Amino acid sequence: MALILSGQAASRGIGIGRARVLESGGVEIPEYTLDPDQIGSEIDRFRAAVVAARAELTMVADRLGPQVASEVREFIETHLLMLEDDALIESPVEFIRARACNAEWALKQAREQLFAAFEQMQDAYFRSRRDDVDQVVKRIAAALANRPARALFVEEDALDDTVIVADDLEPAELPALAERGLAAFVIETGGPLSHSSILARSLGVPCVVGVRGARQMVHEGQLLIVDGERGFALIDPDGERLTRYRERQHEQKRRAQQLLRLAGAAARTADGESVRIWANAEQLKDLDLALRHGAVGIGLFRTEFLYLHRSEPPGEEEQYQAYAEAVRHMDGHTLTLRTLDIGADKQLALGQDPDEPNPALGLRGIRLSLKFPDLFRTQLRAILRAAVHGQVNMLLPMLGGPEDALRARELVREAAAELRAAGLPFQENVPVGGMIEVPAAAIAAPHMVEILDFVSIGTNDLIQYTLAIDRGNQAVARWYQPLHPAVLRLISAVIDTAQAMGKPVSLCGEMAGDTRYTALLLALGLSDFSLHPRAILELKEALSRLQRKPLLGLKRRILEAATAADVAEVLKQAGV
Ligand code: PEP
Ligand code: MG
Numbered sequence: 001m002a003l004i005l006s007g008q009a010a011s012r013g014i015g016i017g018r019a020r021v022l023e024s025g026g027v028e029i030p031e032y033t034l035d036p037d038q039i040g041s042e043i044d045r046f047r048a049a050v051v052a053a054r055a056e057l058t059m060v061a062d063r064l065g066p067q068v069a070s071e072v073r074e075f076i077e078t079h080l081l082m083l084e085d086d087a088l089i090e091s092p093v094e095f096i097r098a099r100a101c102n103a104e105w106a107l108k109q110a111r112e113q114l115f116a117a118f119e120q121m122q123d124a125y126f127r128s129r130r131d132d133v134d135q136v137v138k139r140i141a142a143a144l145a146n147r148p149a150r151a152l153f154v155e156e157d158a159l160d161d162t163v164i165v166a167d168d169l170e171p172a173e174l175p176a177l178a179e180r181g182l183a184a185f186v187i188e189t190g191g192p193l194s195h196s197s198i199l200a201r202s203l204g205v206p207c208v209v210g211v212r213g214a215r216q217m218v219h220e221g222q223l224l225i226v227d228g229e230r231g232f233a234l235i236d237p238d239g240e241r242l243t244r245y246r247e248r249q250h251e252q253k254r255r256a257q258q259l260l261r262l263a264g265a266a267a268r269t270a271d272g273e274s275v276r277i278w279a280n281a282e283q284l285k286d287l288d289l290a291l292r293h294g295a296v297g298i299g300l301f302r303t304e305f306l307y308l309h310r311s312e313p314p315g316e317e318e319q320y321q322a323y324a325e326a327v328r329h330m331d332g333h334t335l336t337l338r339t340l341d342i343g344a345d346k347q348l349a350l351g352q353d354p355d356e357p358n359p360a361l362g363l364r365g366i367r368l369s370l371k372f373p374d375l376f377r378t379q380l381r382a383i384l385r386a387a388v389h390g391q392v393n394m395l396l397p398m399l400g401g402p403e404d405a406l407r408a409r410e411l412v413r414e415a416a417a418e419l420r421a422a423g424l425p426f427q428e429n430v431p432v433g434g435m436i437e438v439p440a441a442a443i444a445a446p447h448m449v450e451i452l453d454f455v456s457i458g459t460n461d462l463i464q465y466t467l468a469i470d471r472g473n474q475a476v477a478r479w480y481q482p483l484h485p486a487v488l489r490l491i492s493a494v495i496d497t498a499q500a501m502g503k504p505v506s507l508c509g510e511m512a513g514d515t516r517y518t519a520l521l522l523a524l525g526l527s528d529f530s531l532h533p534r535a536i537l538e539l540k541e542a543l544s545r546l547q548r549k550p551l552l553g554l555k556r557r558i559l560e561a562a563t564a565a566d567v568a569e570v571l572k573q574a575g576v
């Protein structure tokens with residue numbers, strides 16, 4: 001009897017493969033003292049670990065293909081430099097000598113000393129180095145323990161039949177793993193709306209999250225079936241189950257193949273109403289797929305992925321090049337570049353407090369950009385310059401109200417003035433839109449819509465903040481209800497307001513790509529859906545089965561419902 005590990009479905013599809021159980025991101029550090037005659041060999045052991053860590057990183061750097069973002073390369077180079085820094089390498093040697101302590105303990109003391117020094121500095125840049133020190137220390141500690149560093153970058157092999165089982169994966173770790181043909185992810189923490197899950201979906205890798213204790217239950221090399229649709233994994237399945245799942249896997253591939261015929265089809269309901277399908281993107285690959293599957297443009301390009309895995313933000317030129325390349329990929333279609341939305345589960349040391357008690361309620365999205373206007377203007381200039389090459393919209397995340405929008409627009413004007421003064425070509429009047437994902441902004445919809453050129457409803461966060469449910473916390477996942485009438489009333493009010501004021505409105509949260517909600521969103525009057533490109537064809541198919549006009553007749557009953565279950569009942573009775 002196969003053991004079932006249940007969690008939450010995060011990225012659909014079935015993955016079958018052998019488990020690779022990743023060590024936790026944390027390091028356990030043994031502490032013991034040495035006899036005087038052991039000191040010399042302990043120092044040698046430490047130095048050998050540093051050499052091994054360096055060799056490992058050099059191999060990683062050499063293996064990076066040309067498609068790997070330059071920030072990953074820089075991140076590795078920084079760490080290589082640190083592995084040559086006396087503060088990190090010679091102090092532990094001194095500790096081993098002076099205190100006769102083991103290498104791991106000495107390393108820990110050196111790290112603490114460095115952290116204390118960073119704390120004194122107050123300078124955002126140096127404080128941000130803390131994370132790098134920590135990661136380099138972990139790498140040396142892993143080498144001391146004779147185990148490979150957690151990031152599987154170092155291995156040569158493809159990961160085709162491998163299921164990664166981890167406590168957590170940072171958004172920045174996923175693409176490098178997925179590139180190597182991974183079968184699936186099983187992650188102990190997070191929820192379907194956490195950014196790692198969104199990324200797994202965008203990479204098309206089956207993923208189950210919130211699987212508590214997975215690393216205890218699964219042994220290295222065990223066969224796993226991951227059902228990313230229903231949210232569980234089976235350990236050591238019997239032959240019959242395996243056959244059944246392989247058939248299902250086959251069936252899914254066949255269906256995906258079949259759906260391809262809709263790539264060139266118009267997005268239209270059964271009663272002939274046109275719907276505009278936009279795509280959400282995190283990387284260049286998404287743009288091509290989006291256009292191939294018939295998206296009218298990109299409704300949300302999450303630029304923060306350019307900022308991850310590095311301790312310093314990318315400069316204007318680097319961003320300009322990256323955005324310009326994306327714009328050129330669009331072949332005349334609109335690209336909506338969302339400004340930096342770092343914070344919450346996408347952490348980056350940019351001067352935020354690493355111990356922020358409530359990151360989701362903290363310095364996130366536009367707040368961070370407004371607090372660090374130089375950082376923001378750098379991105380704005382890059383966007384305005386890239387806009388010369390095609391059709392670009394700018395989208396502001398996490399607006400809390402009209403003041404955020406007005407201040408952000410002022411900074412856009414300042415960025416334009418700087419470019420003008422520098423004589424650099426840029427696009428005047430790039431449309432500036434705002435994400436409506438904070439309940440206050442939804443409630444203030446008329447004022448927001450007036451200030452902005454377009455709005456996009458971010459339901460992932462709008463649900464989280466309206467219902468006070470952490471979108472990544474498995475323990476409260478059952479209260480994360482997209483059908484909650486309070487959420488629906490906010491969505492509906494934003495759609496109605498924007499339409500009445502003649503401004504474009506789209507919805508770019510995960511709801512847009514989940515066909516369980518297509519009828520509902522049509523009923524609320526939505527006409528612009530923005531979703532990950534892999535979901536476009538299914539949405540087209542779902543639309544072709546629905547009649548828009550009768551659905552509009554359900555709107556009042558939906559909005560008057562008392563509970564999510566009542567909403568579901570209204571839809572069920574209508575046969576959708
Ligand atoms: C959202 O909140 O719905 C959204 C699209 O933005 P993100 O998921 O990047 O927070
Ligand atoms: Mg959001």
